[in-house]
Amino acid sequence: MTSFDGYPVRWVANCFLQHSFKRSELISPMKLQKLVYYLHGWHLASTGLPVIDSRFSVWRYGPVEPTLYSTFKRFGRSPITVYAKEPDNPREYWVVSKKDSEFQSVFEYVVKNYFSLSAIELSARTHSKHSPWQIAKDTRNYYIDNELIKGYFINLARNPVIE
Secondary structure (H helix, E strand, C coil): CCCCCCECHHHHHHHHHHHHHHCCCCCCHHHHHHHHHHHHHHHHHHHCCCCECCCCEEECCEEECHHHHHHHHHHCCCCCCCCCEECCEEEEECCCCCCCHHHHHHHHHHHHHHCCCCHHHHHHHHCCCCCHHHHHHHCCCCECCHHHHHHHHHHHHHCHHHC
8 A cells, every 4th residue: 555645635635626516416515524524435445545635624514624614614504515626726726636536436326325415414424433534523522533433434344333
């Protein structure tokens, strides 16, 4: 297995936005947060590697990646209508390459199984009794450890009823 620290969260988010724009099914910032979280979890479980190069924080309404939050907070509960641009060149945006077959496989799985759920439904799932967010919250951690996320999603693959 090669070392990989994950993609910039903007690139991963833009993959979901690209999917939503192509299908005219716009998504809110909260839904985008949860989709990126689920992709991160399933990627950790299936490859052992993170999909994003940052961490999820424990916020009141579930796991939140702070850069993603600040990028799209201006949309509030409204649908996102633009890509996350590169900070050093606001005219450009990036997505994860189609050549990354592991990423694409997990991405397609998450789209198939989670994209049709509402932001509220996705958020409720992240709040289950033994979820990484709940454990981190109960132990008063600010961040959710990737090993905790990985273990949860491996267990979820073995026992889908827990979600």
